[in-house]
Amino acid sequence: MTNSGYTVHVENLTRMFGTFKAVDNVSFQVKPGEIFGFLGANGAGKTTTIRMLCGLLLPTSGKAIVAGYDVYKDTEAIKRHIGYMAQRFSLYEDLTVRENIEFYGGVYGLNRKQIKTKTAELLDYLKLWEHADKLTASLPLGWKQRMALSTALLHNPDLIFLDEPTSGVDPESRRNFWMLIYELSEQGKTIFVTTHFMDEAEYCHRLSIMRDGKIVELDKPQSLKQKYKADTMQDVFMKVVQKVEA
Amino acid sequence: MHRILYLIQKEFRQILRQRAYLGLIFIMPFLQIVVLGFAITTDVKNVPITIVDEDHSAMSRRLVDAFSVTQSFDFQGLSQSSNQAKEVMKRGLVKLILHIPPDFEKDLKNNVHPKVQAIVDGVDGNTAGIALAYVNQIAVKLQQEWYSEMGLHPEELLEVHLTEVETRMAYNAALESVNNIVPGILAVLLMAVTAFLTGMSIVREKEIGTLEQLMVTPIQNIELVLGKVVPMLVVAFLLFNVGMLGAGLIFGLWMKGNLFSLYLMLVFFCLSTLGLGIFASTIAKTQQQAMFIAWFFMVFAILLSGFFVPIENMPDFIQMITYLNPVRYFMVVIREIYLKGTEIQFLWKEGLAMLVFGLVTFISASLRFHKRLN
Numbered sequence: 272m273t274n275s276g277y278t279v280h281v282e283n284l285t286r287m288f289g290t291f292k293a294v295d296n297v298s299f300q301v302k303p304g305e306i307f308g309f310l311g312a313n314g315a316g317k318t319t320t321i322r323m324l325c326g327l328l329l330p331t332s333g334k335a336i337v338a339g340y341d342v343y344k345d346t347e348a349i350k351r352h353i354g355y356m357a358q359r360f361s362l363y364e365d366l367t368v369r370e371n372i373e374f375y376g377g378v379y380g381l382n383r384k385q386i387k388t389k390t391a392e393l394l395d396y397l398k399l400w401e402h403a404d405k406l407t408a409s410l411p412l413g414w415k416q417r418m419a420l421s422t423a424l425l426h427n428p429d430l431i432f433l434d435e436p437t438s439g440v441d442p443e444s445r446r447n448f449w450m451l452i453y454e455l456s457e458q459g460k461t462i463f464v465t466t467h468f469m470d471e472a473e474y475c476h477r478l479s480i481m482r483d484g485k486i487v488e489l490d491k492p493q494s495l496k497q498k499y500k501a502d503t504m505q506d507v508f509m510k511v512v513q514k515v516e517a
Numbered sequence: 518m519h520r521i522l523y524l525i526q527k528e529f530r531q532i533l534r535q536r537a538y539l540g541l542i543f544i545m546p547f548l549q550i551v552v553l554g555f556a557i558t559t560d561v562k563n564v565p566i567t568i569v570d571e572d573h574s575a576m577s578r579r580l581v582d583a584f585s586v587t588q589s590f591d592f593q594g595l596s597q598s599s600n601q602a603k604e605v606m607k608r609g610l611v612k613l614i615l616h617i618p619p620d621f622e623k624d625l626k627n628n629v630h631p632k633v634q635a636i637v638d639g640v641d642g643n644t645a646g647i648a649l650a651y652v653n654q655i656a657v658k659l660q661q662e663w664y665s666e667m668g669l670h671p672e673e674l675l676e677v678h679l680t681e682v683e684t685r686m687a688y689n690a691a692l693e694s695v696n697n698i699v700p701g702i703l704a705v706l707l708m709a710v711t712a713f714l715t716g717m718s719i720v721r722e723k724e725i726g727t728l729e730q731l732m733v734t735p736i737q738n739i740e741l742v743l744g745k746v747v748p749m750l751v752v753a754f755l756l757f758n759v760g761m762l763g764a765g766l767i768f769g770l771w772m773k774g775n776l777f778s779l780y781l782m783l784v785f786f787c788l789s790t791l792g793l794g795i796f797a798s799t800i801a802k803t804q805q806q807a808m809f810i811a812w813f814f815m816v817f818a819i820l821l822s823g824f825f826v827p828i829e830n831m832p833d834f835i836q837m838i839t840y841l842n843p844v845r846y847f848m849v850v851i852r853e854i855y856l857k858g859t860e861i862q863f864l865w866k867e868g869l870a871m872l873v874f875g876l877v878t879f880i881s882a883s884l885r886f887h888k889r890l891n
Contacts, residue, residue, distance in 0.1 A: 380735060
């Protein structure tokens with residue numbers, strides 16, 4: 272276990288796929304309790320980075336310490352301390368809401384009693400009592416997404432990775448989802464989130480903009496707007512991208 | 518370890534929720550046994566035959582009679598000459614010509630073995646071989662009757678009798694092939710279910726994204742693998758028993774040996790087929806790919822198992838290859854236990870071979886299965 276005071280500490284992280292540099296020499300730190308955003312177009316390297324940090328993908332070179340553990344050696348320890356939700360759907364549609372919660376609770380090592388308490392808590396919180404014994408497939412997408420996040424947090428991790436959690440969801444549901452993220456942040460949890468929605472980028476405490484595997488900007492949204500003399504993150508993003516291309 | 522229980526519970530919930538699975542367990546074995554048990558038969562019936570009788574004696578007429586009453590042959594009448602008979606065969610009206618030479622009776626009485634010629638249409642090699650064996654069988658039987666009528670010494674009779682028994686062992690008439698086919702189908706069913714379903718069920722989770730989610734949980738590889746394999750083994754076990762029940766109810770073919778010996782062998786055998794399923798899932802990105810990979814291996818495994826083609830009939834180097842095929846051993850074991858009630862201590866070599874292959878396949882496949890996405 273390494274302690275640097277940062278929840279995530281990344282230095283010169285690189286990942287090659289054959290001769291293609293998906294992530295190119297990336298360095299950044301995430302402070303405890305922060306909502307840290309990764310903004311970039313599809314294929315910019317966001318998902319590859321997040322997968323390396325979760326222990327799903329081995330880096331080609333560079334250093335990364337997540338929740339105090341090394342991504343090369345201690346991936347199993349990392350997995351006990353993080354929550355992860357991918358853009359792809361992670362619930363079993365042919366199980367009921369209750370069964371999904373029970374299953375993931377069991378997988379995260381909770382005992383029967385803890386699972387029962389957690390299930391009640393979650394059903395209360397998500398207001399899903401009526402649907403508890405319905406197949407997950409029958410829920411609207413926005414509800415599924417919030418439920419997926421909740422099940423990924425059954426073991427109460429301090430660090431949460433969200434890989435484009437709101438893709439394919441309507442604006443109303445996206446707002447609800449971000450309220451959930453803020454609540455988690457207020458509880459002291461660190462949140463690492465990737466997105467390609469500019470409005471969501473505004474919600475982050477700090478933001479890095481990725482392009483072609485590199486981090487081209489990293490600062491608070493407000494500071495970035497000032498720096499680029501822009502009113503919205505959309506403008507900032509366009510200007511950053513143009514600057515890089517020029 | 519209690520995580521496994523949650524995985525198994527989840528798997529069963531999903532299985533019970535899919536009607537296709539239930540049909541698979543309870544209907545498929547019945548259907549396969551009924552249809553294939555009747556269809557795949559190596560018994561030969563109603564082979565059209567013509568006979569050229571150049572002897573026209575009492576003895577030769579008895580031979581003709583013997584061929585005209587048996588179910589194996591469909592007697593199309595006598596031909597006047599060898600050439601006429603061949604013409605009839607050319608036109609496809611008969612598949613077998615029996616040529617009784619002149620002096621047949623005389624030779625027989627003088628104890629000179631007369632040569633009866635059988636010409637068989639070899640286009641369908643299997644049928645031809647079996648038809649010829651029947652010809653021999655009928656001839657030998659007649660021969661034996663004559664010898665006893667002529668009052669041979671008991672020792673000599675015994676010898677004749679022995680020759681006949683040997684022919685019978687190899688080509689028994691009646692329902693022999695059903696006996697062989699049904700245990701074979703059970704073995705194939707087991708393989709199909711364990712290899713296909715295991716592979717597909719893992720890859721399905723890859724496709725929908727839940728596997729990625731499981732990979733970021735503290736769950737261990739071995740737990741993930743066992744969580745998939747144990748439910749499939751239970752399904753296969755149920756299906757196997759339903760199949761046995763079917764064989765009993767439909768063909769009256771009940772297992773003669775020890776049930777627990779057979780179950781033990783089943784587990785040894787399924788280790789390799791489950792391993793194959795896991796292996797397929799580590800390569801495949803889609804369920805179709807997993808199916809195709811499993812199918813690729815299964816075709817070889819079944820054809821080189823002795824199910825359809827006796828292993829002794831294969832070229833030497835192919836025979837060597839069959840020693841690497843776990844299905845080969847299980848085919849022996851299941852037929853021995855099922856049909857003959859052979860005790861397990863006589864089958865330990867096959868059992869050991871399956872166990873070794875099973876462990877190697879299963880462990881190496883499980884090692885290939887790891888919690889990274891690469």
